[in-house]
Amino acid sequence: MTGCFAPTMPNLFGLAFVPDILTEVIPCLLMLYQAWITYKSDYGSRLLKILIRDSVLYFSSTFGVLLLNVLISFFTPRKYVQIGYGWLYAVPCTMGSHLLLSMLQQAFRELEYTSAFQSDTVWQFEQQLCSTCSKVLKKNKLRGLRESAV
Numbered sequence: 001m002t003g004c005f006a007p008t009m010p011n012l013f014g015l016a017f018v019p020d021i022l023t024e025v026i027p028c029l030l031m032l033y034q035a036w037i038t039y040k041s042d043y044g045s046r047l048l049k050i051l052i053r054d055s056v057l058y059f060s061s062t063f064g065v066l067l068l069n070v071l072i073s074f075f076t077p078r079k080y081v082q083i084g085y086g087w088l089y090a091v092p093c094t095m096g097s098h099l100l101l102s103m104l105q106q107a108f109r110e111l112e113y114t115s116a117f118q119s120d121t122v123w124q125f126e127q128q129l130c131s132t133c134s135k136v137l138k139k140n141k142l143r144g145l146r147e148s149a150v
Contacts, residue, residue, distance in 0.1 A: 013081065014073030021066045028059035047106045054099040058092070065091045 035052045038044045069084040076083075 014070045017066050017070045017073075021063060021070070024059050024063045024066060028056060028063060031055045031059060045110075047103060047110065050102050050106050051099070054095075054102050058095040058099055061095050062092050 031052055035056065038049065038052060065084065065087045069088065072084050073081050
């Protein structure tokens with residue numbers, strides 16, 4: 001069989017994923033704790049809730065892939081050990097992109113709602129500003145004409 005793989009692996013190679021599993025469990029538990037606080041207090045914006053939801057999804061899916069690789073390395077023949085390695089790269093990248101795109105989508109929704117809600121107010125402010133500027137310019141122009149006439 002040809003390809004880029006190691007035909008023999010040490011028996012305890014699956015333990016190499018344990019530190020990664022621990023570093024995924026800790027942030028996931030912290031996000032679950034934050035989700036519980038947000039749920040109990042009904043505090044937080046929609047953007048925060050999306051961040052919590054997608055972060056828990058990210059950490060739990062990455063944890064699942066790492067756990068799957070540990071199980072594959074311990075309970076399958078050595079020639080199948082590297083089956084899950086591609087998922088170690090694909091799942092975190094995909095879930096991270098999903099997290100960022102969901103947050104961006106919600107931020108744009110809030111921005112569209114805010115701008116649609118405040119568009120009349122902004123337009124009125126711009127009109128006031130323009131009328132004030134034109135009054136100041138007229139006063140300065142008249143003042144300049146008086147000074148040049150003297």
